[in-house]
Amino acid sequence: MTVEAPSPDAVAPARLGRPRDASRDADILEATLEVLAEHGYDGMTIDMVAAHAGAGKATVYRRWPSKADLVIDAVACMKMRDIDLENLPDTGSLRGDLVALVRAPELPEAERKMRVMGGVISLMSREPELAQAVYSAILAPRITINRALLQRAKERGEIRQDADVDKLAALAPAMTAFRTLAERKPVDRAFLLSLIDDVVLPAAGVATPTVHDGP
Known part of the structure; x- marks a missing residue:
């Protein structure tokens, strides 16, 4: 008995729409x-x-x-400059290092991230996965950098030896989030310098200048 080969149409898999691009x-x-x-x-x-x-x-x-x-x-998937802890600013002082991180081109992107966080705040309490994503993408990278700079300053004796580096590292990111989410105010260079001089450095036991200027 002769068995006819099936036609190509008979064996071709059915298409379920176009593949995702x-x-x-x-x-x-x-x-x-x-x-x-x-x-x-x-x-x-x-x-x-x-x-x-x-x-x-x-x-x-x-x-x-x-x-x-x-x-x-x-x-x-929010992107941020890769954290290279081996190549952070090293100006010889904690203030100089922190000020070096306040780069004008990065301010709009930092503010956008805060506005994104504000946009999802109503969902975060219902979606723990989103809350973790927000922390990992927006807050954790800056806290990690601050912690490294503070720890280096501690090792060279610039800040108090009993300073809580973990808490100090979170100060500026937390206050930046509060300014954006609660006060609805922009995060500009003047504000970030005031955080460094009026909050972070005094909390670490470092004398600060009376005028908020550049490095």
Whole structure:
């Protein structure tokens, strides 16, 4: 008996739509952050994100089944300059090192991160995964850098030996978040210098200048 070979159409797997274009993910996540920073989580819609990214709403939903899933991924993927603890500023003083971190080009991005955090604050209490993503992407990197600079200052005897480095490292990031979220005020160079001179250095036992100037 002769068995006819099946036709190519008979053995070809059925297509379930076009494959997802992963190259669009970065655009969609970046658009999510922009919309969050401007409108907050409650005011954000998938339509807004899709329009901002130049993508179809169906494209967004194929990758992220809910708005919360999209936001968690977007916050977790927020990019920051890689932390290179071996090449931090080393001016010879704690104040000089901290001031060297206040770079004008980075201020708008730092403020945007705070606005993103403000945008998701209503969701963080309901989504522990989002709360962890916010901490890891926005607060933890700066705390890590501050801790390294403070520990170095402690080792060279510049700050009190009983200073709590972990608490001191979190002071400026915490007050920056409060200024953005609670007071709704901008985070500019003058504010950051005042944090260094009026809060961090006195708490560490370091004498500070009376005028908030540059390094």
